[in-house]
Amino acid sequence: MKICLFWHRRDLRTHDNAGLAAALASGLPVVPLFIYDKEILDHLPEKADARLTFIYDEVEKLAAETEKAGGTFLARYGAPLAVLETLLKEFEVAAVHTNEDYEPYATKRDAAVGKLLKKHDVEFHSYKDQVVFAKEEIMTKSGTVPKVFGAYLKTYTAKLTDEMLLPYGSADAFKKAHLHSFSKEKAGPRPTLESMGFARKEQYFPPVKLPAESIVRNYHKTRNTPADEHGTTRESLNLRFGTLSVREVMRQAKGLNAKLLAEIIWRDFFMMLLWHFPNTATESYDPKMRDVPYRNNEDEFRAWCEGRTGYPLVDAGMRELNETGYLPNRVRMTVAGFLVKHLFIDWRWGEQYFADKLLDYEMANNVGNWQWMAGTGAISAPWFRVHSPESQLAQVDPELKYVKRWVPEVGTKSYPAPIVDHKFARERSVEAIRTARIAAS
Numbered sequence: 001m002k003i004c005l006f007w008h009r010r011d012l013r014t015h016d017n018a019g020l021a022a023a024l025a026s027g028l029p030v031v032p033l034f035i036y037d038k039e040i041l042d043h044l045p046e047k048a049d050a051r052l053t054f055i056y057d058e059v060e061k062l063a064a065e066t067e068k069a070g071g072t073f074l075a076r077y078g079a080p081l082a083v084l085e086t087l088l089k090e091f092e093v094a095a096v097h098t099n100e101d102y103e104p105y106a107t108k109r110d111a112a113v114g115k116l117l118k119k120h121d122v123e124f125h126s127y128k129d130q131v132v133f134a135k136e137e138i139m140t141k142s143g144t145v146p147k148v149f150g151a152y153l154k155t156y157t158a159k160l161t162d163e164m165l166l167p168y169g170s171a172d173a174f175k176k177a178h179l180h181s182f183s184k185e186k187a188g189p190r191p192t193l194e195s196m197g198f199a200r201k202e203q204y205f206p207p208v209k210l211p212a213e214s215i216v217r218n219y220h221k222t223r224n225t226p227a228d229e230h231g232t233t234r235e236s237l238n239l240r241f242g243t244l245s246v247r248e249v250m251r252q253a254k255g256l257n258a259k260l261l262a263e264i265i266w267r268d269f270f271m272m273l274l275w276h277f278p279n280t281a282t283e284s285y286d287p288k289m290r291d292v293p294y295r296n297n298e299d300e301f302r303a304w305c306e307g308r309t310g311y312p313l314v315d316a317g318m319r320e321l322n323e324t325g326y327l328p329n330r331v332r333m334t335v336a337g338f339l340v341k342h343l344f345i346d347w348r349w350g351e352q353y354f355a356d357k358l359l360d361y362e363m364a365n366n367v368g369n370w371q372w373m374a375g376t377g378a379i380s381a382p383w384f385r386v387h388s389p390e391s392q393l394a395q396v397d398p399e400l401k402y403v404k405r406w407v408p409e410v411g412t413k414s415y416p417a418p419i420v421d422h423k424f425a426r427e428r429s430v431e432a433i434r435t436a437r438i439a440a441s
């Protein structure tokens with residue numbers, strides 16, 4: 001019996017899933033698949049990783065859902081190309097369907113997968129699912145890649161129709177008639193965390209559901225108040241792993257809060273930029289910013305990582321990140337700005353630290369925002385703008401509610417003095433960057 005594989009990657013859901021809906025409508029019986037990618041897992045810094053725990057639990061939920069609907073769910077561990085090659089030997093695969101992924105590693109991997117499948121005469125289809133507009137769907141009037149968010153947003157919202165946000169009918173089609181089932185022996189066991197050399201890490205994960213309507217309605221008033229745990233939607237983890245679809249999230253925001261809709265569109269924007277400029281994952285977009293003589297002092301970097309800089313908002317943020325894997329956007333901006341401007345440390349060090357720690361770590365958003373803060377990106381805050389962490393604290397947490405939650409010793413003798421003076425640090429980085437830019441031009 002010829003089957004079609006639906007390969008889940010960053011879309012761990014059966015509802016409103018473009019690729020899954022297409023597979024289920026293809027006429028071939030569908031077998032959903034997840035591959036624990038050894039090439040990604042080998043780079044995780046710790047053997048107990050909360051993100052892998054989240055993925056594992058969601059994959060197991062998908063497997064249970066598939067079995068309940070009368071089908072078989074395959075899960076494997078290994079390098080995707082090798083795993084697929086084995087599956088082609090084990091099963092009569094006529095087609096593989098999946099959703100597009102725009103990261104540099106994923107685009108290379110998918111090109112190789114496409115070649116392999118072609119060699120075996122197996123169809124390979126991938127669909128836009130993770131974003132609403134991708135690649136070259138929104139360009140400037142002169143046909144170039146948009147680098148001004150305001151103009152991109154204007155074109156985006158003018159093009160965005162309610163129909164585009166309608167859900168794909170994958171959940172309704174997900175039933176025995178469209179799925180295929182194998183015996184347990186034929187399907188083989190699914191990997192466990194232990195069998196892959198990992199352990200569980202329990203951490204708080206926001207629930208897999210849309211945020212409460214009140215959060216969405218008030219978003220523009222509460223988003224910059226880090227002490228308010230309901231000030232933002234906390235939907236980033238679910239968007240990262242596709243446990244919620246971007247369409248349902250946008251549908252909710254579109255009717256209720258234009259500011260929130262715009263923030264979600266930043267995600268499409270950064271994914272579009274990374275797809276056009278894959279080199280920016282590891283180097284500054286702006287050539288004039290590629291030879292900035294960062295100080296990269298390791299002791300100061302450790303003080304930043306551990307929340308010991310003597311700047312309460314920076315320290316509170318880093319301690320929250322270390323403990324929970326989350327940080328509100330406003331505080332992400334403060335800690336990032338402090339690292340690249342005050343300590344004058346390469347943005348890539350901070351980007352990597354966030355990649356190791358954030359539950360919602362997402363390359364396009366992380367790189368895009370770090371380059372924004374460092375003044376090195378395709379779109380950036382001006383490189384010479386250096387905000388004082390003290391005045392930011394006065395703006396966003398004047399009563400120190402957030403700070404005291406994470407740095408209880410603030411204001412006592414055991415709290416360290418500032419690691420560097422704001423005015424001195426600002427002049428130091430601005431002068432060094434100015435000189436580097438002149439030398440590069």
Ligand SMILES: Cc1cc2nc3c(=O)[nH]c(=O)nc-3n(C[C@H](O)[C@H](O)[C@H](O)COP(=O)(O)OP(=O)(O)OC[C@H]3O[C@@H](n4cnc5c(N)ncnc54)[C@H](O)[C@@H]3O)c2cc1C
Nearest residue numbers: 232233234235236263264266267329332361362365366369
């Ligand atoms: C230095 C830095 C690094 C960041 N790294 C990441 C990352 O790795 N992964 C990630 O998802 N976000 C990242 N962000 C963006 C943003 O901080 C988070 O998306 C947001 O804080 C997540 O919380 P939330 O879901 O409650 O957001 P909300 O404020 O409720 O926003 C809703 C959604 O809109 C999107 N969004 C909001 N702000 C941004 C933004 N500035 N850029 C892109 N998308 C945005 C996210 O998908 C978010 O879930 C980073 C921001 C900075 C300044």
